[in-house]
Structure formats: structure tokens, C-alpha cells
Amino acid sequence: MTHVSVTVNGELREADVEPRTLLVYFLRESLGLTGTNVGCDTTSCGACTVHLDGESVKSCNVLAVQADGREVGTIEGMASNGEMHPLQDAFHRNHGLQCGYCTPGMLMAAASYLKENPDPTEEQVRESLEGNLCRCTGYHNIVKSILDAASQMSGARA
Amino acid sequence: MIPAPFEYVRVGTVDDAIQALSDSGDAKILAGGHSLLPLMRLRLARPALLVDIGRIDALRYVREDGDHVAIGALTRHHDVANDDVLQRHCPIVPYAASLIGDPQVRHVGTIGGSISHSDPASDMPTVLVALGADLVVAGQGGATRTVPAGDFFKGLFEPDLATNEVLSEIRVPKTGDRGWSYVKFNRRAQDWALVGVAALAANGSGASVALTNMSDRPLRASGVEEALSGGADAAAAAERAAEGSSPPSDAFASGEYRRELAKVLVRRALEEANAR
């Protein structure tokens, strides 16, 4: 067992884990944060996307020990003070989710991307989601939601 | 799935990493982990020990060094893709880095890890071969050796690395105003190249062309280069793109198709490089 301490959604969390423990199972099973889903075993689907030091990563392909001493952000920490993040709100208003399984990963991927590029084109949003698979929405409303959120967020900054 | 059990050690220096590798008969280096961990999860790899070099910050840099740019092996694809020095002096490298995997993969995966994996379907090895880059390998007792990229990739998943050596630096020549192109043909953006082509236009020295996924290692398109130096135009030279290749036939495409694709993509890459 190896001891890890990770700041998750702003709170320091510690546990003893097997070195082989994937970050996603540390979050889900050690910390009970089940919002991050697992959809594949090949780093393909992106359902498990979380933020590591503020950037999107696939938590099924990072060991918990690699996150030791670092900051992890998950879907559970996305809203603040009871207010949905503009991306969450935009997904709701634009029907950007159906079964909801890929949704946390989509949201975390999009949040990371909008930090890099706050004013993307539709094509850029589509490219930014190359590592996130959805089987329900055909991506149409996911892309629409992210573009909507980007414009809401830039409106809020202006 | 999750990996089979293993021991884990995190090291703070390259020397410690090499010591740990030497001490264990069955260790693997963990950098970003984005080639290794997927194999371990499917239990296609099951090392007894992982030596985590991910915190050796000294291996994370991009800096000018005379007529070269030196890239620390632990520099992430994301950082390579967005690096100003590279954009200015060797733009084919950041461009190719931006095509690797997906954003999440690029946020974790490292240039050194990707190269050390020696996968002929990877983009960066091809680019380094076309560039004539040098790879710096650290070994026991502080020793280092420099290997030309063209010699480093010895076969499928077979880099020129002893079990107790670590790739520490990638040195790419500045390309100045030399035209360049990397053309990646794949079915989905997140996939490996079905075929990829790195091309650098003639500029003093001859044009340089290398291919991704056309052999068991990145393949220099010598026939194309020869034709170009003999005065052939891009279209005529590209006809020789598949010479000496041995592309795989797999679930994605036949070797036959890959050979024909290589010709089309080489022509397009040369045209783009010449126009840039």
C-alpha cells in the first residue's frame, strides 16, 4: 500500500492505496465520488475525464500515486455556492445530455478547453472533444451547449 | 480492467531512476504512462516495478541551444504543441504534437515516453527521423550517449535503450524558413495514423521525407528523396513513396491501401512543404 494525499475539489483527501489503483477508482471507491464514470479500458471514451492541476486528463489512465500531492477537480466540484457552472447550465438549456453517462467527462473536457480557448469556433469545439465519446446525442447539442456556455462566460467577463 | 499488482517507486533524479532500473530485473519507467498503463490494464504488460520519473522537473524544458532546440524528455505533448521557441524554430514538431491522441492524452503524455515506446504508428518519431534529430540517452554512472533518431528506432516497440537507460533529451535542428508538412491520415481524430508523412522542403540540403506506420519503425522515404534530388517534381517523386515499405495489414487498413495512400499523402505533403 502507498499513501497518497490529493487535494480533491479544494479539500485535502488522504488514503492508503495499492500502487495499481487508478485515479478514477481512488475517486469513486476510496472517496465515494461516483460522479466520474468509466466507459472503457483503453483511454478512448473520455467518460472519466477530470482535471489534474486544472487540466483535463482521463482518470482511468492515471495512477492515484501519480496524483499524489496534486490537485484534482471532479464533476462534484464544478458548481459553486449552489450555482451551476455556465457549462452545466448550458447543457441543461440546450439538451446537451440524454443518458448522462458521458456527461461529466464532457463537462470536464469542455471546461478545460474553454480555459485554453475561451472563444472557440464550432469546428474547434468538435476537435476539442475528439477524446470524448457519446452514444446518445450525436454531439449536436453538446457542441451547441459548449458554444453557448462560451458566449455566456465571455459575456460575464465583458 | 486494472493492472496486475506491481511495486512502485518515485524517483527525484535520473541517476536514481537508472539505479532503480538496474536493481530490478523487471522494471518499467513510468513517465506520463499513456502508452504503458493501457497495456498494463489489458494485462498485456505486467512489470514487477514501476519507476515513476514523472516528478523529475529537470527533464521538463524547451530551450534554444545554438542551431538546435533541446526538449526535455518529460515535456508533455501539450507543452510541446504550445511552445513558442519550437513554433518559431521548428514548427513541424509542435504541429505534430498537437495531433497526438486527444487533449486529455496530451495533458499527460510526454514526448520522451512516446519516443521510448518506439511505436511505428506514432507521429513524433517520424518527424524526428525526417528532421534528423538527436536523442540523448542517460545511462549508469552519469554517462550519456547521443543517438541519431534514424538509428534509435530499431523495430516494433524496440527503441535503442538498455533496460537501465533513460531517454533524457530530444535535440531538434532549427528549420529556419524551410518549408514543412506533416500529413496524418486517420479515421478518427483520436486515432493513430493509418499513414503519416513528415516532409521538409529542400533548402540547401535535400528534401527530407519520412513515413509513419509504413514499416516496423519510422521509415525514411529514400526513393522519394532521391527522385527529388534528381530533379523530379513532387508528383513524380511521390510515386516512389512505398519503396522499401512493409506496412501492416490490420483491422484498420490493408498494406496495399497504405502503400497507395502513402503516395498520395507524400505528394500532398511535399506540395504543402514547398508552398509553406
Next chain:
Amino acid sequence: MAVAERYVGKPVLRKEDPEMLAGQARFTENLSAPGMVWMSVVRSPFAHARVGAIDTSAAEGMDGVVAVFTAADLESEWGGPLPFVWPITEDIKVPVHWPLTKDKARFQGDGVAVVVAETRGQAEDAAEAVKVDWEPLDAVLDLEEAAKDGVVVHEDLGTNVVVHWSHGGGGDQSLFDTADVIVKERYLGPRLIPNAIEPRACLAQSVPAMGEFTLITTTQIPHIARVTLGGTCNIPESKLRIIAPDVGGGFGSKLNVYAEEALVLALARRLQRPVKWVETRSENYLATIHGRGVLHDVEVAATNEGKILGFRVKELADMGAYYQLLTPGIPELGGWVYMGPYDVQAYWYEFTGIVTNATPTDAYRGAGRPEATYVLERAVDALARRIGKDPAEVRRMSLMAPFAEAKTSIMGLNLDSGNYPAAFERALELAGYEELRKEQRARRESGDGRQLGIGISSYIEMCGLAPSNILGALRYAAGGWDACAVQCLPDGKVVLKIGTSPHGQGHVTTWAQIASDTLGVTPDDVEVLHGDTSVAPLGMDTYGSRSVSVGATALHLALEKIKDKARVLAAHELEVAEDDLEFEAGSFHVKGAPDRARTIMDLAVSAWHAHALPAGFEPNLEATAVWDPPNFTWPAGTHVCIVEVDTETGATDIQRYVAVDDCGVVINPMIVDGQVHGGVAQGIAEALFEEARYDEQGNLMTSSMTQYLIPAASEMPSFELDRTETPSTTNPLGVKGIGEAGTIASPPAVVNAVIDAVSHLGVTHIDKPASPERVWKAIQAATGGSGGSRSERGGASGSPPRASGGAS
């Protein structure tokens, strides 16, 4: 007070979203129980192998291992084999399918043993340590080869040819000999892997002293699972509770009852501990059903002018190694729409089901109807090419005329209503069809390296499954009704318990909209409960685009009962005759005196405290209704796909996608559009990307998401949608269903577009998926290049083990 606003027809935002967006969804994998142990299944690495000795001793000695069981160890647990409920003919041969196989593995992934351990990792480690003495046998994968019985998958059946079903035909069969034009085509529909992004999972718990069991599982069909698993596991239905919590997509793959569900129940009983199993994705590719896997021969009879006279279709259908719940019923479901939206004079369809050494097939989004539509719409384009006519013109002259009342079609069932020309013309208008053809001509003349292709697909779909009497005639084991119970609570809220079981379709919102309009409340006031057989015990679940037309009709009827009951109470309280009351927006008022009124929710309070009820009036305002539809519903529409094909590489790029669908009356247009988006994307994936491929030994080559190419947003276009609205005559709501339409319509639209783009080069055929290589080879073959050659050097060396979607 009553709410005047109507919700039906409005894009009401989903009630389902907040928990999903907050990461608080209740997916099966998120749930656990005290004392829970993990199951892992030991699966055959071979497609066909005799199972010799199984040595479990090493596994049993490993850390955390609770038990290891083989098929023989668990035989006493079973009341019968895994359920198969659709023996479509009297003489069908039915392979016996146990939760674990004892004698032979018949597909790669067939389970032979289970390991139970304290943690997920320990279970996986120990499963690897179970040593099985395999004797590999020759495998048979190809349908025509399997039909020769050189390798027989089930010796006791004596043959792989297990079922032959014929529709029997309709109309004048001699047309297939006498028509001006007969076009004969052969189309291959590869196996597809459904890929709900949530893999399967299940968790069984028991109360041993009571003999009670609860199974939480990723299913579309908790009710069907209860009755069938009860039989397999020897548990009375009354003692078995099935819960489908939030379910992360289904697409037919969770319209099934699986070995693992039976196994966790049996192990929970044997071990007296909760047992959980979570499928990995690679496991999903082997152990969860595949779809399609068909080979069609089609003949189109037509006049010289292009009027379609008839279709005659013969199909070989891959059943896989066993039947799952419905397997041979899937082609049969398609067997009723091989006339499409066309006014034909002759109809023939038959299929032969063949067992192979591959994962069982079963319902995959559309189930039989995408297969049919693909064949018809490809063949219509082939006809147009044959006679040198525009494919739009051939369709235009052959579509059925509009009909508002039900009428009998040539295949013998009643169509509920239809206006196929309206959707067709609207789709062409939206696409700008004539302009596109001009652009196409210009590119052809200039020899552009990127050629434009336009593909059309007009479809009709049979859904709203199903009238029970017809299901009976088709030898399906159950009925096709559904049920809903509505309770008006004294606090002004409404509880609605329904037998449909959604997995992304937004039922909670849609049903709340319907209830709100009748009861005069808002959707926020309506709690929709579903997916738990103890909460909503009556139901037939969600599949086949049935939920709105069958389930919501049951809801509507329950609301009508509540209204009728409330009217009695309103008349009593207002001291008038019932006939003197008018009903509007959830409220009764006295005719001519709108102030003298009682809302339904007021009446719910009186009915609950029951202080002053009319004689014989049962306390509480609640009602249950069960609806057995008198007919199917028949959505229809036309889709147009516009592609660019790179003639040098064969790569296809979708430029635009236009869909005009008619699903009858629309309750929530936002949700309906979303269903079309997702369905179309799945069909585009089928047309261009996806294909489950096996090697000759029966190893699944596309064994993970890195090889099985599910497109991402980066590979998809935006969609342009419109609708026509022809109310169904099957149900009082006028609704038809929209869950499968996109997947039914889109594959032929896309493949037709790809072929159209290069047809001027002489290309007439490209199989699904129209990969760059297939397109390139078709061009090479048509233009006399070398690309059509099959004698390639190098051979199939296979891919190196490359396990992720990126690089380190």
C-alpha cells in the same frame, strides 16, 4: 389554482438533468451494499473449444478470494436455461444456453467459471489464475460456410441452420418475372457493437430468511427480467425485485437478460452476501449482444419509367452462438417493412437464421428495420442508376399517396396513417436538391478531386410494440401492453408510476408534461417513478420506440379515469349535475359560472381526507390504466445526406445532413430532436465507421474502442432537422415514436451519397462501412486501377498490441 399554460408540444427542459449534471446520477456501478463481494467471469479465449478439466485451486488460494465456481458447481441453482422468449416458428431449433457453459465454449467470451473476491482487483487477478484445459476446435463465422454444417456449433441440434421464417408474400409474385426491369443486388450488413457508454453492471442482494432477492441492474427491461430471471434462478416472481436505476444508454443492448444477472443472483443466494459485477469495455465487446450481421439478396421489380412494382428479399441472419432474449425475432421484426413507403404490388420476404461461433446477436437500435431500410433504399438507388433516372424522381413516382386513416398494406398489417410525399418534398427542399445536383455536375465536369454525393433515404418504421394479439400470432411469449398508475396527493403533487423504463429518452419530463396538462399542475409537481418492479409493478419496459405510444397512452387513460372520478366529486361538492360541469386546464367549473369551480388538486384533498364523499365514492384520487394498442404505429420520413469524397484516398466527409421525420404528434420537440440527432449519428457511424470484425479463428479483431471506430464530435456534422406531423390513428394521443427513426433512415442515405459521389466513375456498389479503403478500392476497380486486386503482399500480420487512444 389551475395552471392555464399547456406543456404538451413545448420544449420543456428536462427534469432528469440536475442530478446528471452534478455528478449525482444513480448508475448501477455507483451502488454498493455492506458486505458486498465482486464477481469476475472466466471466459473462453477461443471461439470454439471443448472445455476440459478446470483447475481452480490456485485461484482459490489467492488473497481475498471467497469462492470459485464452475458450471458444474452451479447446476443446482438453475430452474432453467437463460431466457429466450421468441420461438418464431413451430420447428425452430433452440440452442440450450446456460449461464456458464460446461461442455464447449461456442464463442470467444463464453463464460466457463466465476470467481468471487472481496475487491474488484482480487477478482480479476484470481480469474486469470483459473486454469482451463481447452481443446480448441475449428470455428465457423461465415454465414454461407456455417450453413454447410462442416463445423456444427451445437451438436445436439445437428445443424447450424436453426430457423427459416417466411412472411409468405403479398400481391402478384409473377411481377418478379414479368416486370420491365428487375434489379438484383446483394448487400452485406456487418455485425455492430451497440456500445452504450455505460457498460453493463449488476448487484444482487438477498434476504435469505425471507427468500427475497433484489437485483439492481443496467437494464431496459426490469419487468421482463423479473419474470424470466425468476424462472432461470428458481425464484418466484413475487420474491424478486428488479431495479433499473439510472441507465447509461441501451440501444437494444440492455433489452436483454444476461448470464451475469443470473449468476449474481445465484451467487448472492449461495454465498449469502451481496454480489456485484461490472463489465469492462473489452468484456462488453464479447459478452454483450451484437447487432445486425446479415446478408441480403434483393430483387426490385419496376417499370421502365422507374415506378417500383415490388421487392423480393431473402436474408441470411447471423444468430451468433446462442439465442439471447429475442435473437431470431429481430429479422422478423424487419420482415414487415420491406415495402418501405412505396406503393408496391408485390412483396416477398424470408430469412434463414444461422448459428455461428460468435457473440449472440439481438436487438440493436432499430432491430430489423434498419436492415430492411438499408436494403430497400440501396436497391432503389441501384434501380435509378440502371434506368438512368434521378433517384429522387424514382422515389417521387413510387411513394404511397397520403392517407389519414388506417389502411391495410401489402404486407398484411395496417398502417396507421402517413403522408410520405410531404416529408420527402420537404427534405429535398431543405437540402436544396436541384442546386446540389448542379454543383455535383460542375465538380464532375472539372474533375475535382473532391466529388459531391447526394444520398436520399425514405423510410417507414413499424414501432409502438405491440398489439398483444399480433405478438401472440407471431409466437412471442408476452404481450405488448403497458401500464400507468397516477396518484394525486393532498399536498398538490402528483406521483406517476409507469411501466416504461427509460435510459436517456427523457420520459420523466415527457410524462410530466402530459400529466400537467390534464391535472393543471406544472411538470415540477409531477414525480415520475419507473424502473423498479416493486414501485411500478406493471409494465413491459422500453424498446422498439414503444414508450410514448404505449406507455404514455396508458398514462393518458389513467388521467382520463382520474378526470372522470374527479368530475363525480366536483359535481357533489358544487351541488350540480355532472353534465353541468365544464373541464378546462385541470379544473371543473359550473357552466356559465366560472367562479364556481374545483380544481382536480382541490378535489384530491377532499378525496384524501374523505370527510364528505358521495355515496360509494372510493377515497383518494388515483387511477391505474393498462393500454394494449390495437395497432403498431408507423413513423416515416426522408433523410438527405451530402458528402464529399476524396477520390484519391477514398475518404468521405459529410458536408450536411438533412432529416425530415414524421413521428405523429410531438410532446417535447427538444427531446424528439435529440432522439433524431443521436439516431442519425449512430446510423452515420454504421455507414462509415463501425464494424465488428473477426478473424478466421473467431477472434474478435475489433476488440476494444481503439479498433472499433465509434466516431466522436470531430467526425460528425451538425444536423438540419424538420418534421411533418401526421397524427397516428392507433392511440388517442396521435403519437408514433422517434427513438429509432434516425438509425433506420441514415445508413442508406450516407452510403447512397458516397456511391453517388463516385458513380460517374462507374462505381455501383460499396459495402458498409464505406471506409476510405473500401471507397478507394471501388474507385480503383471501376476505373481499371490496381486497387480492386485482392492479391496483396504481406498478408494480414495483425496489429501490434496498442491499447490506448493516444501515445505516451
